[in-house]
Amino acid sequence: KSVILDSFEQLKQSDSVTSELSVQVTKNLVALTKLITDIKSDDADEDSLSLEYTLKRAVKLGNNELVSTPQIVTHRTLVFNYIAAVALQMAPQIKDLLSIILTPLLREISDPSKTNAELKSHAQEVLDLVKSKFVDDETFTKTLLDVQLMLTRKRGERNAKRKQ
Numbered sequence: 636k637s638v639i640l641d642s643f644e645q646l647k648q649s650d651s652v653t654s655e656l657s658v659q660v661t662k663n664l665v666a667l668t669k670l671i672t673d674i675k676s677d678d679a680d681e682d683s684l685s686l687e688y689t690l691k692r693a694v695k696l697g698n699n700e701l702v703s704t705p706q707i708v709t710h711r712t713l714v715f716n717y718i719a720a721v722a723l724q725m726a727p728q729i730k731d732l733l734s735i736i737l738t739p740l741l742r743e744i745s746d747p748s749k750t751n752a753e754l755k756s757h758a759q760e761v762l763d764l765v766k767s768k769f770v771d772d773e774t775f776t777k778t779l780l781d782v783q784l785m786l787t788r789k790r791g792e793r794n795a796k797r798k799q
Contacts, residue, residue: 636684639668640692642667643664645657647710661713664717665720665721668724671685672686686725686728687732690736691735693714696714706751711754714739715740718765719761719764722761723768726768733765733774733778734778737762737765738782738785740758740761741762741779743755744759
C-alpha cells in the first residue's frame, strides 16, 4: 500500500519532474494495480488496498489539480492515462467501478467553460476506449447517463447556491 501511496505522491510532484518520470510512475502504478487485483484480500474495508481504492486515489489527484490550478492539466492527463491503461488491462474488474472512472472524464468533456481542447479530446479518447472494452453497451450507457445526471444536478445545486 505504501508503494502505491508513494507513487501517487510522486505524481503530485510531477510538475517539478520530467514528463518521462511521470509517465514511468504512471506505468508503475498500472503494474501495481494489476498486481493488487491478482491478490485477493480477505478484508474489504474502505482503507484496504483494492482496485476501487487506487482508482479513487487517482481521481482525487485529478480533482485536486482541477480545484487548485485549473489551467494546469498535467495531473489530469496522467490520471486519464492511468484510467485508460487500467481499462485496457483489467476491463472485467472495472465493470463495478465504472461510475468512478466516468465521473472525471465526463466532467472534462461536458463542461462548457473548459478551454483546454487538448485535454478535452484526450478525455474523449479515453472514454471511447473504456466504452470499447465493454461488451454490454446497456450497462455502460446506463452508468454514463447516471453520472451525467449526477454531474448536472451538482452543477445546478452550485448555481442555485451562488444565486442566493
